[in-house]
């Protein structure tokens with residue numbers, strides 16, 4: 633190693649240690665997720681991440697269509713035309729699998745009773 637940069641080595645090590653400490657200080661949790669990063673249930677994950685488009689007419693209706701879970705997972709991770717892709721930071725693999733199964737086996741909600 634070049635002897636002229638040797639005095640800088642401890643500075644670099646301290647900087648890296650500082651980065652490691654600050655990264656550990658802020659766990660990436662949000663109030664909508666459980667501390668493990670998982671949603672409380674597949675239904676909650678669906679309601680918080682998908683329903684705002686897929687039950688409002690922004691995106692197509694997905695319920696009661698028996699869409700294959702693999703197809704749902706693939707569309708979410710890769711996006712599809714007007715639908716944005718969702719990275720792991722938005723929904724983790726286990727939660728996405730749960731959502732895909734939930735959507736695949738879901739039924740349409742009963743229409744509100746007429747008054």
Ligand code: HEC
Pocket residue numbers: 678681682683684685686690691692694699703704707708712713714715716718723731732735
């Ligand atoms: C920002 C609005 C938005 C959100 C949030 C969103 N989607 Fe979509 N999604 C769309 C739109 C718009 C399309 C239609 C894409 C197209 O054909 O242009 C779509 C299409 C899809 C399709 C394909 C439907 C078909 O008929 O083949 C699937 C599956 C899907 N979304 C699943 C999901 C899931 C699961 C989530 C939650 C993790 C989600 N989407 C969240 C807007 C959204």
